Amino acid sequence: MIEVSRISRRFGRRWALVDISFDLKPGGALLVAGANGSGKSTLFRVLSTAIRPDHGTARIDGHDLNLDQDLVRRASALLTHQAYTYEALTALENLQIVARLVGADASRAALLVRLARVGLEKRGDDIISTFSAGMRKRLALARLMLQEARVVFLDEPYAQLDPDGFLLIDTIAHELRERGTTLVIATHQLERGARLCDEGLVLDRGRVAWRGSAADLPAHYRAQAGDA
């Protein structure tokens, strides 16, 4: 469950988010769309506690963003543009660090299964600095799955991935939804995103410009872009 109440955030003099409010029921999925710089990534970073809002608050899985940061971090996981990996370590070592920190099974066998899930089982012992951007994204996805979070934020999940990677994201998103995970996805792949989500939200210069069903979002977004 997500309840966002009048969240604002600025960087210097520029407001990146202004009075953002919305809610999402447990197990729901929200598609967030918007042009580059509209505030999608900032919103995700605020909701996952990477940065604090200047005003407003949110409840993630029932926990207050400003008061219960640790509980929000237990409940949520973020996939973002950054892979959150150590370049000098191997894929397995990177996963092992996260597994040990979150108390998951950190055995080689268990982690190889995780890597196989994202198509990296043959690259487990390779150093990350030799990975392509798409492979890093796949590893970041395996890392995210380790957290077994109840609320998952996917910021541009399709970016840098090949067509197989697109299918992988779709499959994992469906699986997460079947498990009852609350999902928030920001993507420019509007039709794909709309197939995964029930609700849609469009951001424009840090403000909520439109709210409705995810199925209607692509048409609305294009019409709005045409008007502009």
Place this chain on the structure above:
Amino acid sequence: MRQLVAAFRKEVLLQWRGRAQFLATVVFGATALLLFSFAIGPNASALRQHAAGFLWLALLLSSTLTLLESFQVEMEQRALEGILLLPTSPQAIYYAKAIANWLQLALLGFVLIPLMVVLYNTTATRAPELVGVVLLGAAGLSAPGTLYAAMASQARAKQTLLPLLLFPLVVPVLLSAVKATSLIILGDPMGQRGAWMMLLVLFDAIYWSLCGLLFGRVVEE
């Protein structure tokens, strides 16, 4: 405790992978010791007098390299942010890194001591006591050093910022470590070494507890 052990294992692994950087730091420290000895000239008595000071200056200068490097790897793909977004305690992350930096700095000190003996014409007959001072002094540098390196690594002028922040703060540690080392090398007829060591222990305790508390604030955003 589980998180501290897990984070420490990560630090050891990262340091092992970055061992070439450590070797470069050893060369840097050795070069600093060599240059300081050139500055004194061939006066054996003066060299012995200043040996302890130059050893700790070489360690202090080298520490800025190792401390910054320990956060450089965290910034490349925002790995530290990724770790902090997990349900982990910032204290566990801090203490794991500070302990790893402490051990690395102490190891550097152990490597530089024989070089100091050769270059500064000193003796190292009381090696266990020297080891003790190096461990205490390195602890006093690494605790605030880790905190400030975390702060400086987010800034653009990190190479300049870290020494500016760190050096004034560690003056008491530096002074105590130099005095204690000097008394071990040159002799301690007045029995003052214990007092300087106690002062080192006191500052270590203050730095290790305060910096652990402050780390969460420093890495927030």
